[in-house]
Amino acid sequence: MPAASALDLDTIRQDFPILDQTVDGKPLVYLDSAASSQKPRQVIEAISRYYLRDHANVHRGVHELARRATEAYENSRERVARWVNAADAHEIVWTRGTSEALNLVAFSIGQARVRKGDEIVISEMEHHSNLVPWQLLAARTGARLRYVGLTDDGHIDLDHLEGLLGSRTKVVSFPHVSNALGTINPVTDIGTLIRDRSNAVYILDGAQAAPHLPVDVQAIGCDFYAFSGHKMCGPTGMGVLWGRKELLDEMPPYQGGGEMIERVSRQSSTWAEVPHKFEAGTPNIAGAVGMAAAVDYLDSVGLDAIHEHEMALTRTAMRLLANVDGLRILGPASAEERAGVIPFVIDGTSAQDVATILDAQGIAVRAGHHCAQLVVDRYGLSATTRASFYLYNSNEEVHRLAEGIGTARELLLS
Numbered sequence: 001m002p003a004a005s006a007l008d009l010d011t012i013r014q015d016f017p018i019l020d021q022t023v024d025g026k027p028l029v030y031l032d033s034a035a036s037s038q039k040p041r042q043v044i045e046a047i048s049r050y051y052l053r054d055h056a057n058v059h060r061g062v063h064e065l066a067r068r069a070t071e072a073y074e075n076s077r078e079r080v081a082r083w084v085n086a087a088d089a090h091e092i093v094w095t096r097g098t099s100e101a102l103n104l105v106a107f108s109i110g111q112a113r114v115r116k117g118d119e120i121v122i123s124e125m126e127h128h129s130n131l132v133p134w135q136l137l138a139a140r141t142g143a144r145l146r147y148v149g150l151t152d153d154g155h156i157d158l159d160h161l162e163g164l165l166g167s168r169t170k171v172v173s174f175p176h177v178s179n180a181l182g183t184i185n186p187v188t189d190i191g192t193l194i195r196d197r198s199n200a201v202y203i204l205d206g207a208q209a210a211p212h213l214p215v216d217v218q219a220i221g222c223d224f225y226a227f228s229g230h231k232m233c234g235p236t237g238m239g240v241l242w243g244r245k246e247l248l249d250e251m252p253p254y255q256g257g258g259e260m261i262e263r264v265s266r267q268s269s270t271w272a273e274v275p276h277k278f279e280a281g282t283p284n285i286a287g288a289v290g291m292a293a294a295v296d297y298l299d300s301v302g303l304d305a306i307h308e309h310e311m312a313l314t315r316t317a318m319r320l321l322a323n324v325d326g327l328r329i330l331g332p333a334s335a336e337e338r339a340g341v342i343p344f345v346i347d348g349t350s351a352q353d354v355a356t357i358l359d360a361q362g363i364a365v366r367a368g369h370h371c372a373q374l375v376v377d378r379y380g381l382s383a384t385t386r387a388s389f390y391l392y393n394s395n396e397e398v399h400r401l402a403e404g405i406g407t408a409r410e411l412l413l414s
């Protein structure tokens with residue numbers, strides 16, 4: 001079978017020991033990276049090295065290990081800042097993941113900028129992590145939450161967005177890439193539209209984009225960008241909120257505790273500088289080390305090459321699945337407009353049953369609403385089966401997926 005792209009897949013797969021195993025006697029085919037990616041040896045070893053040699057608390061002690069841990073923690077911040085082209089490493093706030101990053105920005109920008117009668121604009125494409133925090137903010141402030149609709153082929157309806165933007169719009173928050181449709185949104189053009197029509201703060205949920213595409217936050221022209229380590233070859237429990245420094249400065253803290261203060265007195269406190277103002281308590285130091293190692297790893301392969309590879313796999317999947325009777329893929333018709341995410345339904349079958357039969361063949365996919373209930377509602381469904389690709393997947397695995405789906409269909413419809 002021809003290679004899907006110019007990536008050195010054999011070498012890459014050797015970096016991911018977990019992939020080399022069987023499930024019920026069949027070679028594992030891991031197609032659930034949109035939920036969480038696997039980790040290369042390089043990341044696992046960096047975290048383990050840190051714990052074996054360098055661990056102590058950060059920003060507190062004067063001893064050698066405290067110095068090393070602090071240096072590793074702050075160097076990782078600089079590494080991630082360079083990776084997304086932040087203007088300054090202080091614009092990188094470590095969080096537990098995308099969900100915490102979006103909750104942080106919703107809470108704090110909400111407190112700074114959003115009042116009764118203001119409008120918050122999101123879309124029907126949201127993961128619940130970019131929806132529920134805004135519902136909570138709207139309930140707290142009396143602001144109005146407005147939704148941009150989706151087109152039949154899985155795009156944000158830009159005419160609808162244009163009509164919603166205005167002087168009352170204080171926040172617009174969208175996904176860069178949809179986890180439930182695979183759509184890559186035109187985030188730079190959307191930013192231009194938002195700036196032309198409003199003074200809103202523009203936030204992007206980058207959970208499904210940062211692992212797969214080169215991200216340049218300054219070129220995009222957004223104000224905040226959130227992503228998770230565990231979807232990009234990094235550790236769980238670690239994420240990033242990038243924000244423009246002047247906005248982070250303006251925002252009140254999200255949580256209180258050690259290290260986020262400048263001075264504490266009995267009735268009030270003043271805050272540490274950004275980003276420490278947003279990092280209360282002992283942070284996930286090993287997580288930061290793992291993030292930097294993940295970024296080094298992705299850079300060593302190249303984000304452009306990863307994206308090309310995933311597009312080739314997506315093209316193959318779409319071509320093969322087009323032959324399956326009664327199968328419908330949600331989202332854009334062209335592989336060029338989507339990331340390596342293939343959500344599908346087969347007439348007369350349940351998404352969960354399809355996933356269970358695939359699992360019996362060693363193929364790991366996800367079924368359900370993918371924490372994006374409004375998306376499946378929009379297309380008249382309650383669930384889809386979703387295969388998602390990453391740099392370590394092969395063309396052969398996509399063929400196994402297509403065969404597995406054929407088997408599932410036969411078993412369920414016979």
Ligand code: C6P
Binds near residue numbers: 098177207
């Ligand atoms: N989506 C999926 O299977 P956390 O869980 O905080 O790392 O990421 C949340 C999140 C936010 N936005 C988008 C677009 C996402 O896809 C996710 C996580 C996983 O689709 C788990 S629900």
